Amino acid sequence: MEHFEITHRDAMGRIAKLETPHGVIETPTLMPVINPNVEFISAKEMKKFGASMVITNSYIIYRSPQLRDVAIEKGVHGLLDTDLAVMTDSGSYQLMVYGDVEVNNREIVEFQKTIGSDIAVPLDIPTPPDSVITLAEEDMKTTLEREREAAKLFSNEKSLLALPIQGSTHPELRRKSAEEAVRITEEVGVKAIFPIGAIVPLLDTYRFVDVVRIVLEVKSVLPAWAPVHLFGVGHPMFFAMSVALGCDLFDSAAYALYAKDDRYLTPYGTKKLAEMHYFPCSCSVCSKYTPEEMRRMKKGERARLIAEHNLYVCFEEIKAIKQAIKENTLFELVEKRIRSHPYLVAAWRLLREEKYAKLMELLDAGMKQTFFYTGVESLYRPAVTRHAERVKRVELNGKEFVISTNMLEHADLYLRPAFGVVPAELIEAYPAGHAEMPPAEYIEEEALKVAVRNLLDFLKFHKDKKFRIRAEDVWKPHLNNLPPNATLE
Ligand SMILES: [Zn+2]
Numbered sequence: 001m002e003h004f005e006i007t008h009r010d011a012m013g014r015i016a017k018l019e020t021p022h023g024v025i026e027t028p029t030l031m032p033v034i035n036p037n038v039e040f041i042s043a044k045e046m047k048k049f050g051a052s053m054v055i056t057n058s059y060i061i062y063r064s065p066q067l068r069d070v071a072i073e074k075g076v077h078g079l080l081d082t083d084l085a086v087m088t089d090s091g092s093y094q095l096m097v098y099g100d101v102e103v104n105n106r107e108i109v110e111f112q113k114t115i116g117s118d119i120a121v122p123l124d125i126p127t128p129p130d131s132v133i134t135l136a137e138e139d140m141k142t143t144l145e146r147e148r149e150a151a152k153l154f155s156n157e158k159s160l161l162a163l164p165i166q167g168s169t170h171p172e173l174r175r176k177s178a179e180e181a182v183r184i185t186e187e188v189g190v191k192a193i194f195p196i197g198a199i200v201p202l203l204d205t206y207r208f209v210d211v212v213r214i215v216l217e218v219k220s221v222l223p224a225w226a227p228v229h230l231f232g233v234g235h236p237m238f239f240a241m242s243v244a245l246g247c248d249l250f251d252s253a254a255y256a257l258y259a260k261d262d263r264y265l266t267p268y269g270t271k272k273l274a275e276m277h278y279f280p281c282s283c284s285v286c287s288k289y290t291p292e293e294m295r296r297m298k299k300g301e302r303a304r305l306i307a308e309h310n311l312y313v314c315f316e317e318i319k320a321i322k323q324a325i326k327e328n329t330l331f332e333l334v335e336k337r338i339r340s341h342p343y344l345v346a347a348w349r350l351l352r353e354e355k356y357a358k359l360m361e362l363l364d365a366g367m368k369q370t371f372f373y374t375g376v377e378s379l380y381r382p383a384v385t386r387h388a389e390r391v392k393r394v395e396l397n398g399k400e401f402v403i404s405t406n407m408l409e410h411a412d413l414y415l416r417p418a419f420g421v422v423p424a425e426l427i428e429a430y431p432a433g434h435a436e437m438p439p440a441e442y443i444e445e446e447a448l449k450v451a452v453r454n455l456l457d458f459l460k461f462h463k464d465k466k467f468r469i470r471a472e473d474v475w476k477p478h479l480n481n482l483p484p485n486a487t488l489e
Contacts, residue, residue, distance in 0.1 A: 003160065003191040004227045009365040010330040012219065012246035015322055018193075018227055020053070020118040021158045022077070022085035027227065028243045028321060030234065030314050031055040031087055033253035034080055036067050040256055041307055043082035049308070050315030054084055055251045058112045058120075059091030062103060075116040087119035087251075088112045092164070096126040096198070105146040109153050117159060119193060122150035124164040126198035129210065136168035144180050151188035161190050164197040164231065169210055171217040178218045182226065193227040193249065194218075200232035208238075208347035212245065216356050219246045224363070236267045236317040240337040241348060243321050244330050246363065252314060259307035267317045268340035273306065283312035328368035331381050335374040351380045361385060368430060373437035376446045379418055383431040387419050388454040392461045394423055400466040403455075403486075405440065405475050413467075415475065417447040420454025441474045452478045459486050 008015040018025040034043045034056045043054045056076065061067045071079045076086050090108045091101045103111075105123040112120035123146055125139040147163045154161040163181035167173030178194065185192040196218055202210045215230070222228065227248045233239075234252025242250070258265060262273040266280065273295060279286035285305045294302050324333040338344040350356055361382040371383055378384075403421065404411035414422045417440050419432040427433045437443060452475075459467060460483055467486040471479055479488050 004193075004225055006224070008325050009363075010325040010328045010368075011244040011334070012360060012363040013243040013321070013325050013330050014246070014248070015325050016227070016248060018248070019191075020085040020160060021116075022083060022118050023052070025052045025085055026322075027248040028239070028318060029053060029249060030239075030318055031249065031251040032255060032311060033057075033234075033251055035253075035256075036061055036079060037064065041304070041311070043080040043084060043086070046082070046084060046311075049311040050318070051311075052084060053087060053118070054080070054082065055087040055089060056080060057091070057093070058088035058108060058115065058117065059094055059101060059103065061088075061115070062091075062108065062111050071115040077116060079115070085118040087162070088115070088117040088121065090121040090123045092121065092124050092126055092197070095123065096128070105149055106153075109150040113153060113157070113159070119160040119162055120150070120154065121162040121164065121195070122146045124166060124197060126164075127166055127168040128198065129169045129202050129207070131168040133168075133170050133173070136166075136170055136173050139168075140166050140173055140177050144177070144184070147181060148184050148188065151184050151190040151192075154191075155189045157190070159191075161192055162195050162229065163192050164195045165218055166197050168198065169202075169214070171213065174214050174217045175221045178221045182221075182223065193229050194222060195229035195231040195249075196247075197231045199230070203233065203235070203238070206341070206343050208341070208343045209350065212241070212347040212350050215242065215245045215247065216350065216359065219363075220355070220359050234314070235270070236265055236314050237269055237337065237340050237344070239267075239314075239317050240321050240324075240330070240334045241344060243325075244334045252311075255310035255314060256303075256307050259303045259305075259310055262302070262306065264306055265310045265313050267313065267320075267337060273302075279309075281309060281313060283309055283316075285309045285312070328365065329370065329372065331378070332372045332374055335377045338377070345377070348377055349380075351377075357382075357385070369434070371431040371435040371437075373418065373435060373443075373447075376444050378437075379447060379450050384418055384450065387422075387431055388457065391419075391421050391423065391426070391454075392458050396462060396465055398465075400468070402468050402470065404470045405472045406470065409470065411470070415451060415455060415469070415471070417443045417451050420451040421458045440472060448475065448478050456481070456483070459483050 003019040006014045006016045016027045031053045034054050061071050095101050124143040127136045127139040143166050165177045167177045229249035230247045233250050234254035264271045276291040285308050324330045338348045364382045401412040403413045405415045422432040470489050
């Protein structure tokens with residue numbers, strides 16, 4: 001799509017240019033939430049933290065006669081005094097929390113258009129997790145009708161329109177919601193982004209597996225050109241994994257909400273100021289104050305400083321992710337980050353399921369410089385399956401071959417953890433030849449099992465050839481079911 005141009009890819013993640021009326025935004029990025037009612041960190045100041053876009057709530061503006069008048073006169077950018085791109089939410093959140101709003105879809109969408117929003121949001125219905133399917137489906141249909149109505153108001157506009165994807169925790173509804181949203185953009189001709197909605201209740205209860213399943217289901221039907229917004233996700237511990245699954249936009253009220261509650265964000269989780277002796281960060285706040293000094297401050301002053309740190313750390317993580325995409329090390333970064341919570345590990349392990357592994361293989365850019373093993377999750381990378389497939393079909397000239405597990409020994413083929421068989425001529429090539437991993441006696445047993453599974457596949461594929469296997473002791477317990485064309489020496 002012309003408003004979203006992908007420039008770099010790694011895993012399912014991408015760096016892209018998102019075109020808005022207020023400039024081209026490089027994604028992935030985070031939109032800090034600005035509450036127009038509460039003076040905290042202003043939209044104007046957000047640039048210094050690294051923001052190129054902010055998000056505010058058009059429903060709050062609409063309901064306050066004072067704010068509304070200014071917004072109608074000067075636009076939402078004038079109201080917030082910023083030249084950054086501004087996305088506006090519609091009141092869906094209030095709908096979820098209070099069950100009702102005093103505006104209809106058409107009114108709030110037209111209002112967002114009037115105040116010059118860069119990305120407007122229809123009044124979609126966020127169905128909570130675990131809702132019965134009939135209710136979730138009914139809500140989804142209403143959401144889609146409202147999206148179609150909004151799209152007609154935004155067709156041929158420079159501004160973008162968000163088409164939220166709902167469907168609660170029902171994968172088939174999430175897929176349908178995404179498919180229908182794409183159909184609306186095609187039929188009506190509107191520049192769209194695709195927020196995945198109503199996942200905050202899942203994050204708040206650490207149901208990361210459910211979040212990742214929803215993201216993967218949605219990504220399995222969205223075309224690559226579709227920018228994806230993970231609505232309500234503002235914790236940096238979740239960014240790397242979400243980007244690696246193909247999410248492009250995040251928004252954060254968390255930086256302020258957590259700060260007001262004396263909670264300090266890190267890419268590894270949340271810390272309570274009350275329990276901190278040191279700040280593990282060197283941003284302008286953390287290098288100036290100690291936790292003890294901060295605790296002695298007035299609450300308002302302290303909240304402001306923690307919020308600043310929270311923003312710095314969020315944008316630092318976004319930059320680390322973009323750097324990883326450019327150097328094709330996003331898998332390595334995600335595998336390190338998921339160590340910060342067992343449920344993140346569990347969520348990433350969804351990639352063991354065949355349909356998700358295939359999706360990752362389809363979307364991951366193939367060639368990389370390195371394969372840096374960080375643990376068993378490294379075995380789920382497409383590089384491992386691709387290597388096995390490629391090597392299986394390699395042409396073998398001759399009748400009898402030596403396979404060795406010792407890289408220093410002369411052999412026709414080698415057996416390496418994770419990858420399995422590596423022909424001598426490929427021992428310097430990516431991925432198996434470039435792989436940095438612990439030696440066989442120190443690596444997880446699962447890495448040996450995957451290698452042996454690939455070996456057995458290879459041996460069966462070449463059943464008219466003979467193989468002599470020279471294995472170090474650590475391999476031997478795994479090599480007792482060899483086919484007749486292979487012998488262990
Ligand atoms: Zn800091």
